[in-house]
Amino acid sequence: MSIISLIIKREFIAKVRNKSFVVMTFLSPLLFVAIAVFIGYLSSMKAETKRIAIHDETGIFAADFLKENKKGTEFRYLNLSEIDLKALKDSITKENFSGLIVIPKTKHSKDLESKIEFISNNSPSISFVENTQDIIASKITKLNLEEAELDTLAIKKAQSNVNIHLIKASGEESRKGLNEIKIGIGGAFGYLIMMFIIIYGNMVMRSVIEEKTNRIIEIIISSVKPFQLMIGKIVGTSLAGILQFVIWAIIGLGLMFAASVFFGVNVGSGSTLPPVLMQSMGHNFSEMMQIGLSEAWNLPIASILIGFIIYFIGGYFLYSSFYAAIGAAVDNQTDSQQFLLPIIMPLILSVYIGFFTVVNDPHGSVAVIFSMIPLTSPIVMLMRLPFGVPWWQIVISVSLLFATFFLVVWFAAKIYRVGILMYGKKPTWKELYKWLKY
CATH class of the missing domain: 3.40.190.10 (Periplasmic binding protein-like II)
Structure with a gap:
């Protein structure tokens, strides 16, 4: 077995066996459902007259x-x-x-x-x-x-109430409110990938800082190249994150099936709802659940999930390279704060662009451009996917994302190689630039 494979296995097992990882993997979906049910219960309670x-x-x-x-x-x-x-x-x-x-x-x-x-x-x-x-x-x-x-x-009789039927060019009838469902799904996946990048990126950084502080790293790099160690940490933590997501997806599908039983939702591809139900959706919570789940099931769920995994891997690899380089450059998490802001800012920008631009015009120039830029594409493109994105745009976006990842890894490896054995000195941006030339 290669050295990188051993490092990946070590990092993966260390993360998966962690008690907090196990607890949050199975507790988080149930916690979200419990919160949603609790909010629904509170909203159904009659307020004091x-x-x-x-x-x-x-x-x-x-x-x-x-x-x-x-x-x-x-x-x-x-x-x-x-x-x-x-x-x-x-x-x-x-x-x-x-x-x-x-x-x-x-x-x-x-x-x-x-x-x-x-x-x-x-x-x-x-x-x-x-x-x-x-x-x-x-x-x-x-x-x-x-x-x-x-x-x-x-005058009252002369007033008109227009109800426009939404039909796609392919002849398929669309429903009002479907865009809101797409926005919700895209926003949820975009926000999830941002949180995953931050959480698991910090995991990589903390792991590097811990090994560096305990001087374990001096023993490890005696038989492992710094570049191999960095890649192994990134991939191992990424696999742990993907496993957690797969478990969440399975639990989510199970909860969706349970909802279909309790709310009587037909989750088949041809599921439809009577017009009377559509008209009264604002008056009954269970009917709203039926509509939301039915329409969500008709979306390209497979492509959205596959897109999520691809952009999760690409985005995580890209940003984790930065996190690993920062972890190697500093001695504690306090010193890392000055370097984290430039990394987090593109993620925050992606969320703002998604909610204020993609929502209003998912196929506009701004949305398309930022879904191609590697630092913002993992979130912006995910928020566009529910609206339908041409395959060539996805290919270009994914290609640029992974090409940028390899480029960043090359630069980050230089910082990692020098900083991994540096102790007792708080690095500056100027020194990091010098390390890139070594």
């Missing part, structure tokens, strides 16, 4: 607010227009009511747009303010139309 007093001097708005009580909202409106306004304000101070809507009397309904007040001890939620504004605005609009002697019923 808040009493909102209404002081309507016009006498024309209170009835519209009272209709909201029938819709089962968390707010209960009370028409207290006959009570003195000062007494109502005192009631707010004493917290007898959660808030008070004051609608003054004006000569023209147009004047009400800027004179309505909401009095409360605490700041109201955005949804409450928007809902209140919508109720009042709808009523004022209706009053304005009546003052202009326009037939409001005819």
Whole structure:
């Protein structure tokens, strides 16, 4: 067995046998599911009903607010227009009511747009303010139309509700909300690969620093070349990460199967949902789960998973080379902070580009360019994959990623070779540059 194979085996076994690795491998998926279920349970809990007093001097708005009580909202409106306004304000101070809507009397309904007040001890939620504004605005609009002697019923009948059917050029029908699912999947995989790179890259760096601090490295490199040791550490830790991901994928598929049983989701390629269910998706959590899981299953899951593994390996190899070089250059993790920022910044930039550019235009110039740049492609390209990416772009992106990896390994090996036996001195960027020339 070659020396590199022995190092890979040693690093792999050391990581896999670690108790924290075993615990997090099997506990993390269950923890995420538990958190999701807990959040769903909290969101399903009925909030405490808040009493909102209404002081309507016009006498024309209170009835519209009272209709909201029938819709089962968390707010209960009370028409207290006959009570003195000062007494109502005192009631707010004493917290007898959660808030008070004051609608003054004006000569023209147009004047009400800027004179309505909401009095409360605490700041109201955005949804409450928007809902209140919508109720009042709808009523004022209706009053304005009546003052202009326009037939409001005819206008209402003339209003159109357009429902555009989304169909691909291939003739396949697409669903509304599918892009949101793609964004969620792409964002989740992009974020995962960023966390994997940071976590396992730090593992490589800590391993190098530990062996260097304990002077074990002096014994190891007596029979192993520094380049072989660096590659062995990177590949061994990478295999441990891939194993962890495969276990997570198996557990995830098992949970998806369980969800298909409990929620009655047909996860076959031709799974469809009735239109009535689509219309009522916002009102029932289990129906939303059915739609989300069904549509997610219809995505190119195999290509996304394969892409994740390829970009995970390429991105991890690339960044781990930097981490290994930093670990060899410093004596402790505190000294490594000055070198980590330039490494982490491209990862952060990738996430921002993904969520602010790929989401809006996955096939735009910015998204395409940054999905080709090796330092950002592992995250940006992963976020593009659910939207469909031409094969030639993937080939170019992967080729540039692995070519850059070999180039970086060549430079990092020089730093690793010199820094692995350097002790007691905090290196600078200038010294690292000199080590590249050795």
